[in-house]
Amino acid sequence: MKNFSLSRPTEQDLQNLLKERIVIMDGAMGTMIQQEKLEEEDFRGEHFKNHAKELKGNNDLLCLTRPDIIRNIHQSYFDAGSDIVETNTFSATTISMADYNLEEIVPELNISAARLAREAADAAMIKDPSRPRFVAGAIGPTNRTASLSPDVNDPALRNVTFDQLVSSYYQQIDSLVIGGVDLLLPETTFDTLNLKAAIFAIENYFDDTGKRLPVILSITITDASGRTLSGQTTEACWNSISHAKPLCVGLNCALGADAMRPYLQELSKHADCLVHCYPNAGLPNPLSATGYDEKPEDTADSLSVFAEEGLINLAGGCCGTTPEHIHAISEKLGNYPTRTVPKIDPALRLSGLEPFTMKDQQTSFLMVGERTNVTGSPRFKKLIEAEDYESALRVAKQ
Numbered sequence: 001m002k003n004f005s006l007s008r009p010t011e012q013d014l015q016n017l018l019k020e021r022i023v024i025m026d027g028a029m030g031t032m033i034q035q036e037k038l039e040e041e042d043f044r045g046e047h048f049k050n051h052a053k054e055l056k057g058n059n060d061l062l063c064l065t066r067p068d069i070i071r072n073i074h075q076s077y078f079d080a081g082s083d084i085v086e087t088n089t090f091s092a093t094t095i096s097m098a099d100y101n102l103e104e105i106v107p108e109l110n111i112s113a114a115r116l117a118r119e120a121a122d123a124a125m126i127k128d129p130s131r132p133r134f135v136a137g138a139i140g141p142t143n144r145t146a147s148l149s150p151d152v153n154d155p156a157l158r159n160v161t162f163d164q165l166v167s168s169y170y171q172q173i174d175s176l177v178i179g180g181v182d183l184l185l186p187e188t189t190f191d192t193l194n195l196k197a198a199i200f201a202i203e204n205y206f207d208d209t210g211k212r213l214p215v216i217l218s219i220t221i222t223d224a225s226g227r228t229l230s231g232q233t234t235e236a237c238w239n240s241i242s243h244a245k246p247l248c249v250g251l252n253c254a255l256g257a258d259a260m261r262p263y264l265q266e267l268s269k270h271a272d273c274l275v276h277c278y279p280n281a282g283l284p285n286p287l288s289a290t291g292y293d294e295k296p297e298d299t300a301d302s303l304s305v306f307a308e309e310g311l312i313n314l315a316g317g318c319c320g321t322t323p324e325h326i327h328a329i330s331e332k333l334g335n336y337p338t339r340t341v342p343k344i345d346p347a348l349r350l351s352g353l354e355p356f357t358m359k360d361q362q363t364s365f366l367m368v369g370e371r372t373n374v375t376g377s378p379r380f381k382k383l384i385e386a387e388d389y390e391s392a393l394r395v396a397k398q
Contacts, residue, residue: 008180009125009132009133009134009182011182011183011213011214013132014132014134014182014183014214017083017132018274018313018314018338019338020338021333021334021337021338022307022312022313022314022315022333022334022336022337022338022339023083023084023313023314023315023338024081024082024083024084024314024315024316024326024329024330024333025082025083025084025085025086025136025276025278025314025315025316025317025326026074026077026082026084026085026086026316026317026326027077027080027082027278027316027317027318027321027322027323027325027326028281028290028317028318028319028320028321028322029059029073029086029088029090030059030319031290031291031292031319031320031321031322032073032076032322032323033059033062033069033073034291035289035290036069038056038062038066038069039056040054040055040056042062042065042066043055043056043057043058043061043062043065043066044065045064045065045066046065047061047064047065048061048065048102051100051101051102052101053100053101055100058091058100058102059088059090059091060088060089060090060091060092060097060109060113061102061109062088063088063089063109063112063113063116064105064108064109064112067112067116070088070113070116071116071119071120073088074116074117074120074121075120075123075124076323077323077326078120078121078123078124078133079124079323080323080324080326080327080330081326081327081329081330081331082133082316082326082330083131083132083133083134084133084134084135084136084183084314084316085117085120085121085133085134085135085136086117086135086136086137086138086185086187087110087113087114087116087117087135087136087137087138087176087179087181088113088116088117088138089109089110089113089114089137089138089139089140089172089176090138090140090187090188091140091142091143092106092109092110092113092140092172093106093139093140093142093168093169093171093172094106094167094168094171095142095143095144095160095164095165095168096140096142096143097109099143106171106172106175107171107174107175108175109175110137110172110175110176110178110179111175111176111178111179112179113176113179114135114137114175114176114177114178114179114180114181115179115180117135117181118135118179118180118181120133121133121134121135134182134183135180135181135182135183136181136182136183136184136185136216137172137173137176137177137179137181137183137184137185138185138187139169139172139173139176139184139185139186139187139198140187140188141186141187141188141189141190141191141194141195142160142165142168142194144159144160144165144194145159145160145190145191145193145194145229145230146158146160146161146162146165146191146193146194146197147191147192147193147194147230148191148229148230162193162196162197162200165194165197165198165201166197166200166201166204167201169186169197169198169201169202170201170204170205173201173202173205174205177205177209177211177213181213182213182214183213183214183215183216183247184202184213184214184215184216185215185216185217185218186198186199186202186215186216186217186218187216187217187218187252187253188218188220188252188253188318189217189218189219189220189228189237190220190222190228190229190230191228191229191230192219192228192230192232192237192240192241193230195217195219195241196240196241199215199217199241199244202215202244203244214247214248215244215246215247216246216247216248216249216250216276216314217241217244217246217248217249217250218249218250218251218252218276218278219234219237219249219250219251219252220251220252220253220254221234221251221254221255221260221263222254223254223255224259226262226263227353231353232351232352232353233266233353233354233355234251234263234266234267235266235267235270235351235355236351236352236353236354236355237351238267238270238271238355239349239350239351239355239356240351242271242272242349245273246273247273247274248273248274248275248276248313248314249267249271249273249274249275249276250264250267250275250276250277250278250312250314251263251264251267251276251277251278251279252276252277252278252279252318253278253279253280253318253319254280255279255280256279256280256281256282256283256293256294256299256302257277257279257299257302257303257305257306258282258302260277260279261305261306264277264306264311264312265309265311268310268311268312268339268342269342270344271341271342272341272342272343272344273341274313274314274339274341275311275312275313275314275339276312276313276314276315276316277303277306277311277312277314277315278314278315278316278317278318278321279299279302279303279317279318280292280317280318280319280320280321281293281294281298281299281317281319281320281321281325282294282298282299282320284320288320290320290321290322291319291320292319292320292321293320294320294325296322296324296325296327296328296329297328299317299321299325299328299329300325300328300329300331300332300333301332303315303329303332303333304332304333304335304336307332307333307336308336310337310339310340311339312338312339313338313339315329315333316329317329345359346359347359347360372395372396377395379395380392380395380396383395
């Protein structure tokens with residue numbers, strides 16, 4: 001990599017790097033924090049010495065109470081080969097911090113987190129001036145869902161509104177940018193409506209301030225069904241968010257790399273932007289030092305299959321991954337070219353839980369929904385009961 005600004009790499013520096021090779025992101029933050037065996041006092045520090053609620057486990061707070069730990073984690077990922085590290089702000093929104101009665105510290109928390117990552121990036125570039133290093137502002141999904149009811153007996157109930165999500169995300173975005181991030185990364189999206197709120201907040205911020213940063217969007221396929229928690233397939237989810245024109249879209253968390261493969265193939269086929277993958281280190285294993293099964297070489301081997309198939313432009317690790325995993329991934333993927341962004345033919349692409357594409361159709365009218373059913377049409381019901389399906393089909397087409 002040549003001719004980049006040592007003091008602060010630019011968006012063009014990132015674009016140039018992405019054209020050269022597969023770019024490496026960092027690994028898990030929580031995994032590294034857990035290895036520190038921290039106690040309640042570490043999370044409280046002097047900032048929250050007399051706070052009324054227990055704070056252990058609120059990892060984002062360590063940006064204020066143990067910044068040395070967070071800075072060292074960022075540095076360890078840069079040393080391992082990361083080009084991009086994420087800020088320790090996965091839960092740094094008013095919505096998530098409400099669980100700890102700490103909504104008022106959100107601006108300070110995000111600014112401090114961004115500055116810690118920025119310091120580590122600057123130090124890494126001084127140590128090795130041949131490569132730019134970037135900071136991604138991590139924007140978690142929050143601990144609430146806009147699409148699903150928290151009460152099975154009340155399907156219409158919601159514990160958060162779209163507007164509340166937008167307001168919370170906007171505040172976080174503003175603080176991350178003030179702190180010095182190079183790009184924004186809404187990640188681990190289990191509910192597409194939450195992600196659309198984050199996108200809306202980002203665009204509002206860009207419009208209000210006149211600033212624009214690259215945006216990476218990352219979704220989570222929750223299990224072998226191949227769907228997000230809110231029920232969408234990978235392609236349907238992409239149809240829902242493609243209007244945002246992100247720099248990159250991809251998958252992270254929930255699954256190991258091998259289990260992600262069919263969904264990544266689908267996304268890589270349909271996305272007319274860069275694609276990333278940062279999987280968990282396989283399956284959870286409480287007896288493992290990292291809490292997950294895969295060794296660094298296992299995760300690296302799986303991601304190299306994606307690279308060999310031409311599926312990815314960025315790669316890294318999520319839960320259970322460590323600097324050792326990132327080093328192995330960096331070494332392994334250095335031998336493969338970056339994915340070529342496909343040319344996607346124009347078409348009408350819609351999304352419910354499933355994708356819908358209408359291309360080169362001559363009809364000017366499309367019926368969406370039921371034509372008829374046995375409850376609403378006695379005539380149709382009689383034909384179905386008589387097993388006269390040919391006549392029933394004619395009735396349905398009328």
